[in-house]
Amino acid sequence: MTQILFRLPFSSKIFVNDLNSENENIGFTSFDTLKQLNFKGNFKEVSPEQLLENQWSSSDFKFTLNDLKEESEEDYIQKLGNVISFIKKNKLPKLVISRRKIIGLENQKINLSQSFLNLIKSYDNAFIYLFKTEEESWIGAFSEVLGKFNKKTSEFETMSLAGTLGLDKEWTKKELDEQKTVSNYVESVLKKYSSQVKISDTKDHHSGNIKHLRTDFKLKIDEEHLSNLITDLHPTPAVCGIPKDFCKKAILNFENKPREFYAGFSRVEMSDDVYFFVNLRCAKVYKNAAELFVGGGITSQSNPQKEWQETELKSEAILKNLSISS
Numbered sequence: 001m002t003q004i005l006f007r008l009p010f011s012s013k014i015f016v017n018d019l020n021s022e023n024e025n026i027g028f029t030s031f032d033t034l035k036q037l038n039f040k041g042n043f044k045e046v047s048p049e050q051l052l053e054n055q056w057s058s059s060d061f062k063f064t065l066n067d068l069k070e071e072s073e074e075d076y077i078q079k080l081g082n083v084i085s086f087i088k089k090n091k092l093p094k095l096v097i098s099r100r101k102i103i104g105l106e107n108q109k110i111n112l113s114q115s116f117l118n119l120i121k122s123y124d125n126a127f128i129y130l131f132k133t134e135e136e137s138w139i140g141a142f143s144e145v146l147g148k149f150n151k152k153t154s155e156f157e158t159m160s161l162a163g164t165l166g167l168d169k170e171w172t173k174k175e176l177d178e179q180k181t182v183s184n185y186v187e188s189v190l191k192k193y194s195s196q197v198k199i200s201d202t203k204d205h206h207s208g209n210i211k212h213l214r215t216d217f218k219l220k221i222d223e224e225h226l227s228n229l230i231t232d233l234h235p236t237p238a239v240c241g242i243p244k245d246f247c248k249k250a251i252l253n254f255e256n257k258p259r260e261f262y263a264g265f266s267r268v269e270m271s272d273d274v275y276f277f278v279n280l281r282c283a284k285v286y287k288n289a290a291e292l293f294v295g296g297g298i299t300s301q302s303n304p305q306k307e308w309q310e311t312e313l314k315s316e317a318i319l320k321n322l323s324i325s326s
């Protein structure tokens, strides 16, 4: 059965699609935009207790991950060395590279309903979701907004989110430049849609054990331009790079497999607002394993060892909330 559970940022309500209508008010688009997955049904609120009455477990899935071998730290660090040479040669401000961390589940299972509830408790500011179809299941929790459109006021909001450090560390030029690249890109796209774009100061954005730099943008747009604007914005240099198409090709060459829904985006239509969230801090769950997708912005200033550690830190966002048992 194709079902999705979700909770919007700063909300206490959990929704499930009720399968009773043909409406498709929630869906996901893959990073390369070639795959779309929409869920039918109206949204029905459910309580945590109701969720736990009918628990989703990885042991009920039929799909398995065939190749459980993951990219080693050594291989990833070596690859990042090549990425940095490529960035220098092509004078790229930034290129986002990712990997998959694999958690094998030999004689173990993940209680996905409980994991979803754990994520809700951990991340008040995040969009949290869990879905399963006949072929795949994903779970994710992150707070990066690609767009939020209010149907009554026509106000559109987005953010530039980049740069990653532990909570106790001080920002350096590397992260400030990296985030500025994203802000400049977002501003240049938004200016095509309005001459009045409001831009906030840049501030810290906390996400569990790490922090990012964030700038907010607001403007008014015609509703008919919403989907073009989203297509224009995606993928931002927070998940891809500059120039966009050149970096998309480079990502395909450097990464071993397509990103699927990782670094793509979701669309959630509620009565007043339409939300688009960047799908980061997420995992694809199989009967025998979970694949955690993690990446980071690489620049000519990057230190490969630190970039590896950054992906390890990011993987904890989901990993420490997975309810795994034998």
Ligand SMILES: C=C(O[C@@H]1C=C(C(=O)O)C=C[C@H]1O)C(=O)O
Pocket (backbone or CB within 6 Å): 096, 098, 144, 161, 162, 163, 164, 212, 238, 239, 280, 281, 293, 294, 295, 296, 297, 298, 314
């Ligand atoms: C690419 C990821 O995160 C993105 C990249 C960041 C960075 O490079 O510092 C920070 C936040 C996200 O926009 C990820 O979580 O996998």
